Structure formats: C-alpha cells, structure tokens
Amino acid sequence: DAKTTQPNSMESNEEEPVHLPCNHSTISGTDYIHWYRQLPSQGPEYVIHGLTSNVNNRMASLAIAEDRKSSTLILHRATLRDAAVYYCILDMEYGNKLVFGAGTILRVKS
Amino acid sequence: NAGVTQTPKFRVLKTGQSMTLLCAQDMNHEYMYWYRQDPGMGLRLIHYSVGEGTTAKGEVPDGYNVSRLKKQNFLLGLESAAPSQTSVYFCASSYSRTSPGTDTQYFGPGTRLTVL
Numbered sequence: 001d002a003k004t005t006q007p008n009s010m011e012s013n014e015e016e017p018v019h020l021p022c023n024h025s026t027i028s029g030t031d032y033i034h035w036y037r038q039l040p041s042q043g044p045e046y047v048i049h050g051l052t053s054n055v056n057n058r059m060a061s062l063a064i065a066e067d068r069k070s071s072t073l074i075l076h077r078a079t080l081r082d083a084a085v086y087y088c089i090l091d092m093e094y095g096n097k098l099v100f101g102a103g104t105i106l107r108v109k110s
Numbered sequence: 111n112a113g114v115t116q117t118p119k120f121r122v123l124k125t126g127q128s129m130t131l132l133c134a135q136d137m138n139h140e141y142m143y144w145y146r147q148d149p150g151m152g153l154r155l156i157h158y159s160v161g162e163g164t165t166a167k168g169e170v171p172d173g174y175n176v177s178r179l180k181k182q183n184f185l186l187g188l189e190s191a192a193p194s195q196t197s198v199y200f201c202a203s204s205y206s207r208t209s210p211g212t213d214t215q216y217f218g219p220g221t222r223l224t225v226l
Contacts, residue, residue, distance in 0.1 A: 043114075043217030043218055043219055043220050044153065044217050045217065049214075098153075098155075099155075099169075100145075100153040100154070101152050102150070
C-alpha cells in the first residue's frame with residue numbers, strides 16, 4: 001500500500017492560516033488523497049479529498065503538487081476548535097480501505 | 111439522522127470473557143467498517159462489510175468476528191477477550207464505491223474497551 005509521511009505535530013496561533021504538509025512519493029495515478037481529522041475523544045471526520053486539482057470546501061483547501069508526490073491541507077483561519085489530529089490518507093481506487101498513519105497533532109494557541 | 115451510533119460507550123471485561131459491540135447507521139449505507147485505535151496511533155481496520163450478509167478481513171482481524179445480518183447493523187464480537195484487545199473501537203459506514211476514491215466514511219463516537 002502507498003504510504004504517507006506527516007510531521008508529528010504542528011502549532012498555530014488562533015485566527016492565522018495553517019498549512020499541514022503530507023508527502024506521498026509512492027502515490028499511483030489512481031490514488032485519491034483524503035484528509036480526515038479526529039477531535040479529542042471523538043471518531044474521525046472527513047475534511048476534504050482530491051485527485052489532481054486543488055480543492056476547496058467550507059472546511060479547508062487542499063493543494064496538490066503537480067507531480068502529486070505531496071499535498072498540503074490549508075485551514076484558512078485556525079480556531080481553537082480546529083485542534084485535532086489530522087490524517088492524510090491515500091485511498092486506492094476501489095480499495096474500500098482507509099489506511100491511517102499516526103497523523104499530525106495540531107495545537108492552536110489563543 | 112443519528113448517523114452512526116455505537117453501543118456500549120464503555121466496557122470493562124475480564125480476560126476470557128466475551129462480548130459484542132453493536133454499530134448502527136441510519137443513512138442506508140452499503141459499506142460498514144470496524145477499526146481499533148491504540149493510544150497514540152492511527153486507526154487500524156479489523157473487518158469490513160460491503161453489503162448485508164457479507165464480511166471481509168481487514169488489517170488486524172485475529173481474535174474478532176463480525177456479522178452483518180441487517181444492512182443497518184454491523185456487530186463486532188470478541189469470543190475470548192485478551193488484554194491486548196484493550197483499545198478504542200470505532201465503527202464507520204460509507205455509501206458505496208461506485209465512484210472510486212470519492213466516497214466518505216462516517217464514524218461513530220467509539221467504544222472504549224478495557225480487558226483486565
């Protein structure tokens with residue numbers, strides 16, 4: 001299975017943008033890039049996904065490198081409620097299985 | 111919509127005891143999953159189901175059994191609990207995989223299980 005590499009932790013100030021990086025150098029052409037996050041004591045929740053083009057939704061933006069070997073999740077204005085573990089996951093076509101790594105712990109300071 | 115619910119929320123077992131965790135979803139999803147999460151780690155897939163009456167093994171299936179007798183329910187059983195099965199268990203569901211890579215999994219709140 002293709003793997004992802006994320007920093008163990010990051011810190012941000014409230015109301016500032018946050019860029020969470022993810023490396024996936026072994027990604028194949030049909031792998032989608034998914035981001036989930038897990039708030040304390042909760043189950044993971046979907047954030048965003050993409051294949052080749054940059055994507056925006058109400059929660060975040062996903063910037064995908066041209067060679068698809070890396071991507072960045074962008075939270076435009078971090079709030080205290082965004083403090084969570086963020087998982088970057090490669091979802092293989094018809095794989096039906098999300099493989100979670102350890103993720104990035106995001107701490108937001110007020 | 112309640113989404114994905116899990117019963118119970120907490121449970122303490124003694125080694126060798128058995129129990130069943132219940133997952134229910136009201137979104138008419140075809141696919142359901144059971145994961146476990148150990149402290150400081152990501153989730154690992156135990157078993158999953160692609161439809162009523164079907165189940166398949168995930169990454170860490172040993173020591174667990176599952177059943178999907180009804181579309182909305184997915185049961186996870188521990189026949190003889192061991193301390194290594196102390197973990198938080200999450201259930202998830204998703205609509206289908208007809209559009210590859212575009213499906214979203216919806217997770218329940220988790221069941222915290224301790225085996226003494």
